[in-house]
Amino acid sequence: MNFELGSKYLSIQQQAREFAQSIEYLAVEADEMSEVHPDLLSALRQSGLSRLVVSAEFSGVSTTLDPVAICVVREILMATSCQADSLFAMQGIGSFALSIGGSEAQKRHWLPKIASAECLPAFALTEPGSGSDLKSITSELVTDGEGLLLNGSKSFISNAGVAAYYIVFARDDDGFSMVLVPADAKGISVTPTPDIIAPHVMGEVVFDQVRMAADARLGAAGDGLNLVLATLGVFRVSVAGAAVGLAQAALEEAVRHTRNRIQFGRPLNRLGPVAQMLADCWTEIEMARLITYRAAHLAGSDSAGNLHYSSMAKLGASEMASRVVDRCVQMMGRFGLIRDSKMGRLYRQARPMRIYEGASEVLRQGIAKKLNEEVQ
Numbered sequence: 001m002n003f004e005l006g007s008k009y010l011s012i013q014q015q016a017r018e019f020a021q022s023i024e025y026l027a028v029e030a031d032e033m034s035e036v037h038p039d040l041l042s043a044l045r046q047s048g049l050s051r052l053v054v055s056a057e058f059s060g061v062s063t064t065l066d067p068v069a070i071c072v073v074r075e076i077l078m079a080t081s082c083q084a085d086s087l088f089a090m091q092g093i094g095s096f097a098l099s100i101g102g103s104e105a106q107k108r109h110w111l112p113k114i115a116s117a118e119c120l121p122a123f124a125l126t127e128p129g130s131g132s133d134l135k136s137i138t139s140e141l142v143t144d145g146e147g148l149l150l151n152g153s154k155s156f157i158s159n160a161g162v163a164a165y166y167i168v169f170a171r172d173d174d175g176f177s178m179v180l181v182p183a184d185a186k187g188i189s190v191t192p193t194p195d196i197i198a199p200h201v202m203g204e205v206v207f208d209q210v211r212m213a214a215d216a217r218l219g220a221a222g223d224g225l226n227l228v229l230a231t232l233g234v235f236r237v238s239v240a241g242a243a244v245g246l247a248q249a250a251l252e253e254a255v256r257h258t259r260n261r262i263q264f265g266r267p268l269n270r271l272g273p274v275a276q277m278l279a280d281c282w283t284e285i286e287m288a289r290l291i292t293y294r295a296a297h298l299a300g301s302d303s304a305g306n307l308h309y310s311s312m313a314k315l316g317a318s319e320m321a322s323r324v325v326d327r328c329v330q331m332m333g334r335f336g337l338i339r340d341s342k343m344g345r346l347y348r349q350a351r352p353m354r355i356y357e358g359a360s361e362v363l364r365q366g367i368a369k370k371l372n373e374e375v376q
């Protein structure tokens with residue numbers, strides 16, 4: 001049993017660190033934007049990191065995607081810039097269904113452009129009336145004599161407006177399908193999503209009588225839910241990686257601050273309760289990192305069979321990140337409250353992680369169900 005990252009992952013971690021250092025100077029600006037920061041995107045392209053989310057056959061790096069590698073990268077990126085983390089993660093989340101369900105022609109056309117980050121993708125499940133309850137969507141795909149026709153509205157869609165294509169989850173006869181819609185198709189309109197506390201590149205997308213060829217589906221008709229689950233199987237755990245990175249960055253800020261700030265004649269970090277908070281934060285981060293790497297390792301061998309581990313890691317790490325960053329703000333007193341300070345940003349950025357890719361309560365339901373199946 002080995003609890004250390006092997007040399008392959010250390011080298012990926014180093015690659016991610018070099019990219020993160022190269023964009024650190026623009027992180028404050030990028031993380032306040034609801035549009036893509038052009039310099040950040042061109043740095044991502046140069047870094048080559050997006051190749052990690054595409055298979056080697058289509059200009060990526062490995063035969064199958066490696067969730068551990070993706071976690072390692074997100075851990076580093078989230079510690080520096082939320083937008084950098086999101087852009088990287090979306091290259092995978094928005095292309096995985098294409099990688100496993102797309103036709104040869106679709107893959108050949110799009111995947112090399114995802115690997116190079118020349119194109120950004122979007123993955124559209126959520127609707128104004130449907131979030132956690134995915135099966136309540138109303139977007140509809142109809143097959144007629146001319147091919148496929150898509151109608152529906154999608155909400156809070158990352159990369160909307162800048163994406164080159166949308167992978168859309170829609171009702172299809174008795175089941176659900178995924179369809180790949182190029183962003184320049186006639187009938188697509190995008191409006192801004194209301195600004196959220198941690199700005200994010202996203203939008204509201206309407207598909208009004210969007211016409212596509214019959215082969216625009218990913219996989220067969222009715223494969224939609226399986227493609228969603230497969231995507232979550234690989235990428236849900238990567239949110240845990242990002243949460244660990246965020247918490248680590250918050251703790252390091254708090255350590256530096258409490259070491260240098262003197263109150264009552266001593267550095268803050270020597271005052272009992274502050275020292276205890278620091279110790280609790282470090283302990284919780286280390287625990288979350290362990291389950292994250294283990295869940296990512298399991299997802300690499302059987303992502304569907306181990307989805308409950310990915311859910312546990314995502315639940316544990318995102319809840320931990322919120323607790324840790326809240327304590328770090330407390331330790332820094334008024335200096336932790338400054339809006340655009342590193343701590344102020346991390347505090348806001350921790351919050352959405354407990355909602356997207358499975359809200360904590362929804363994850364608990366699934367984990368408890370699995371537990372009841374496991375225990376005789």
Ligand SMILES: Cc1cc2nc3c(=O)[nH]c(=O)nc-3n(C[C@H](O)[C@H](O)[C@H](O)COP(=O)(O)OP(=O)(O)OC[C@H]3O[C@@H](n4cnc5c(N)ncnc54)[C@H](O)[C@@H]3O)c2cc1C
Binds near residue numbers: 125126156157202361
């Ligand atoms: C920054 C950001 C980026 C996003 N990007 C995308 C994207 O690219 N593509 C996309 O499709 N969507 C995206 N989303 C939407 C996201 O997937 C949804 O917000 C998420 O699925 C939760 O749905 P909801 O917000 O409608 O909450 P609801 O489903 O309305 O749930 C609200 C709350 O009710 C509780 N709850 C709901 N169901 C249950 C249950 N079964 N058991 C117990 N409690 C429950 C939970 O506390 C939950 O937080 C994004 C969201 C954010 C914040």
